Amino acid sequence: MIHFLRNGWQQLSLYLPVVLMGVLAFGTYWLVRSTPQLLPADSPTPVRHEADYFLRKFSVKTFDEAGRLKSEVVGTDARHFPDTDTLEIDFVRIRSFGVGGRLTTATARRAVTNGDASEVELFGDAHVVREALVDDTGNSQPRGEFRGEFLHAFLKAERIRSHKPVELIRGNDRFTADSLDFDNSERVLQLKGRVKGTLLPVPHS
DSSP, X not given: OHHHHHHHHHHHTTSTTTOOOHHXXXXXXXXXXXXXXXXXXXXXXXXXXXXXXXXXXXXEEEEOTTSOEEEEEEEEEEEEETTTTEEEEEEEEEEEEOGGGOEEEEEEEEEEEOTTSSEEEEEEEEEEEEOOEEOTTSOEEOOEEEXXXXXXXXXXXXXXXXSSOEEEEETTEEEEESEEXXXXXXXXXXXXXXXXXXXXXXXXX
16 A cells, blocks of 8 residues: 555656645545446546546645745645646646745646646736846846736746737836747747837846
8 A cells, every 4th residue: 555655646746846646646546446347458448538536725835855845836626637637726826946946926717737747827817926036146036927818837948938918027127918938048038919018227226
């Protein structure tokens, strides 16, 4: 039984850096294993888009080796779909601490993450905030916000895309556009469509 529990945690730790659902996965796996087969083993079973487990009013936290909070996800409801290997979360709020302790938060009415947690889609009042930070070289990185009805975040690549109208706020600067492609690793921002921007000078101390 300990072996099954360990496997459950290892499989479901892939969902978002903040979503660890091994206990529920273990329970589902145990129930499936314990239920007598109704069909012969060689009979193909059609795959349907149906959830295999649910969560309700949950909060899950992860910590690093030093015991510091690494990430947290809060939601009202969540559903896992095995056919697409995706997790859907309603009224989600995510907090994640990156390199250097920079805090990123994300909220939306609904979120969908893929199996290896490399992509997260935010639907409805999507809002992503990266707090200001002074890096190890002393350079200041201002607070950044992304707002829209849809945001598609690629976590490993540090990239955010949207094919719908968005608003970007960086420090005192503000932009709106019909679509967005932001690559943080390459420091490249592409705004398309009806683009409007307000740039304010940085005050000198």
